[in-house]
Amino acid sequence: MRPLLALASVIAIIFAWAYGDSKVGGRVREFYDKREKWMFPVVFAAFFGVFALLTTFLDVAKLELGFLVGYNALLAMGLNVVVGYAGLLDLGYVAFFAVGAYTMAILSNAGPIQLPWDLGFWQILPLGIVIAMITGVILGGPTLRLRGDYLAIVTLGFGEIVRIVAQNLDGVTNGARGITGVENISMFGKSLGLDPKPYYLLTLFFIGVAAILIRSLNNSRVGRAWAAIREDEVAAEAMGVPTLKYKLWAFAIGAAVASVGGMVFAAKVTFIDPVSFHLIISIFILSAVVLGGLGSTAGVMVGAVLINVLPEMLRGLSKLGTIGDKLLDARFGIFGLVLVIMMIFRPEGIVPSRRRAAEMKGGAEETKGPTGGGLPAEPAPAGGDE
């Protein structure tokens, strides 16, 4: 049974890939575009229906994996806003995830600080989002003037600083020991306990909400500003677009989404420590975004699934003995290789957003100068919708 499913999924991936640029794909796209107004809610509902239904087929271990994929997908969506829409490479993105998780842990009185109020998940949720957005503005504010790759390095620095501070501030975060006993989520007066199923569904819900919100934003003035900034920031500025404001918006939204992921994570796993917020997680999420499709919401979710599920499949391979073990060890290396290959051959990702695909192919021709493409081109062209 399983090999068949594996084969089927490989075929589906190839199908999604080809869809990106084949003529058939083009016609399908046209079909969809003409009817987008009602197709989107239908597809959207179908999508979530299927994933919710999956819970009846999956056992506990798979539902745990489903939850893992879920909050990773949420994080990927958030990073997608920052990287894919606004074109800002945030290598310290995990810091916002950490902010969400620690906010949940600390405000629910599980940590060393005891507040006079007894707050539950749903009360902390809006607080966490606000705190994360403020953090996003604080971290983003000074850095957003910087050029692309410098921005990336600074955010990397920030991410590491946040992690090490969390590790050292015993009085607030309990330092390296981490915080245990974070309360589970309660709904309608009952605690959800430890069964992953409700968390999986809840995460699905958050993904849905985030997807709708992000999509509306992208279709609004904000999204158009992002597109303008991506294509030519200097021109956008000249035209009067307040680029800094919209970049901050992207940062803040990315932070908010990540923090929701962090809060659900903390409430489910009930234990957090600085180890969970290492730099490699930022790169991991970035891999999901790049692999799936920069600027494409559906794409990054595919990316998140692949990045998390494939290693699990490899785990079965460890029955092959040491080779399997080593493959598992090397999974970050494989992701690395995938990143390189994707950048060279398919920078728009597996499920590309249409704009980006066009940019990636067309833009290359124009920017080749007399040096025969000797030097890298200027600010990141990116496309995004969905």
Add this chain to the structure above:
Amino acid sequence: MRIAAALVALTLVAAACGGDDGGTGQGPDSSKKTVKIGFIGDLTGANSALVVPGRNAAQLAFEQANQKGDLKVTIEFVPLDNKEADPSKAPPLAQQLIGDQAVVGVIGPAFSGETSAVQPLFAQAGLTHVTQSATRADLTAGGKFPTFFRSVGGDTDQAEAAARIAVKGAPKCDTVAVIDDKSAYGKGYADIVDAKVKEYGGRVVTRESVAPTTDYTSLVDTLRSSSPKCVVYGGYQPQSSILIKQMRQKNVAAQFISGDGTKSTKYIPEAGASNAEGTLMTCPCLDANVSDEAEAKQFVTDYKAKFNTDPDIYAPEAYDVAQIFIKAIGDCGTDVTRACVLDKITNLKDFKGLTKTFNWTTDKEALHEVTDKGVNIYSVKEGKIVLDGNVNDIVPA
């Protein structure tokens, strides 16, 4: 439509995803019902040297029990790998064991961080877990988790022994540097050493927290600056080897003391014999290889026969834990349930194992600790780790 394609891909990939980690050790008598004992620990990562011996020893115990055939059931051993002992990866593994109703007990988790992460889960599920090596003090504080048992002395005991040896023992250190590696275990150990050294009249001249690294230049400079007579390190191999090496290279001659995290066969080779010489280690563990007891010797023989190597740290302890489960399962007869196992283990009295005689504390402040702490002091003498003896025999409390 693109979403539909993505959705199809996602569904199929998700459904196709793989791997359940199998267990080992099928019993010879397949007509018996099978119960499972789980195990959680870092089996393949950086600290696996401290965990794998325990896994092996438990496996040996269960195979021996199944072969003997006295039990009314067959025990299947299900070791789960929590690579790098990542506490946040432990809950899903725990969940996996909890979800499998055949699992009636768990050995471990091996490390304190991951134990802390899963205690509430196992408590809620009524699943007994007995750790062979998670020594952090606060794991038993408050008596919140009646399903958790610790089969070894905790860090409170271990660290206190370190402080005692440093200040009152042969080194007679009036100035002490206390270092930890920022890990939950290391910091817990170091904090207690810090407090106890002060209590015993010593002076803590340096108190630093350094994340595992290869470059200890600034820490060693600090030590040269403060010139402590003793340096106590809370942390793991290989960091302790790297640290002592760089200390000795810069002529920091202080007495080096560390805990069970350092007591590994790799410590001396990686530090260099001359650098490691004289190191003292506290360990609530028994090194069966240097014991004279008949049972210990038999264990070493059996272990060697099966695994082609000497049983390293925490192997005897894990063997004892496995025996405790075997006894409980045996006492439950044919009706082996989680509740029965929990009951039998909770009421365990005077169970003689390789490492100690087992009785549990009932004090809520430190629930289900062993009453016989068995903290031993080991030292590096002439390129070998030797057992100096129980700390109470060396330096009376």
Add this chain to the structure above:
Amino acid sequence: MGIASECITSDLPLRMVGGLTTGSIYALIALGYTLVYGVLRLINFAHSEVFAAGTFGGLITLNLIAGDGGNAFHLIVAAIPAILASAAVAVALERGAYRPLRRHGASRLSFLISAIGASLFMQSIYLIWRGRSFEQFPETIPIRPLIEIGRVQISTVDIIVFIAMIVMVVGLDFLVQRTRIGKGIRAVAQDAETASMMGVNIDRVVTWTFIIGGALAGVAALLWGLRFPTRFDVGFLPGIKAFTAAVLGGIGNIRGALLGGLTLGLIENVGAGCFGDAWKDVIAFTVLVLVLLFRPTGILGEDVVEGKA
């Protein structure tokens, strides 16, 4: 952990020695970043793995020829594989991960993502190849202190590292100023289009830049191994810190790399005395962030203006 008064009593001269030694290694690695940046305006994020390759080259060679300890001669012999290994990885990176992107006219972001991917990939190669254990070079040069003035200790290794670094920097300066390839590098760094029109082979210059940067990292790797063990992930922290050093001194500027490296080494070691070792890495990251935010041109300055090439 530490407070201000501990700064003053933290034995400044003692800590400066360590700072200069580590800083020398940062400087050598930083040169690799700065050269590539000068020529391509690219951050070679994977340079950390170029450095790591050198440590393995040196390690394996020394294990072979000086397994039970050796002397300076063995060290010099081991320098060759170390340099070759680093240079080889550097060129492989250039050919495999960067050149295809240059051909496509890819954006800087793509380069950075590709570099990150390449770095991860190399690290896992090292992991599979060497495993997780730390591996130490056999001792070739005694690390024990040579000179002791009060509590200040200077060991043979400290001296060798510092001198080697100076020699390399002087040599590099000579190479860049006097040789043809050096002129090519300067030409491309200054104005690639014009250089190309004047007949400079851009690809060759780029390749040589990577080779030279790699070779320097190889030397740094060998010197590193004199004091510290190596592992698959040995490159990460020194890499980030060396990059910080390059930016601190002025990216694209050779003397800047030297200055930045030594300065960062000093700040780190002395700072750890002030604030406690727990914060040591934070110091480097904070310097990085502050420099990029407030003085991205670095101490010696270079034309790095936001938004422009």
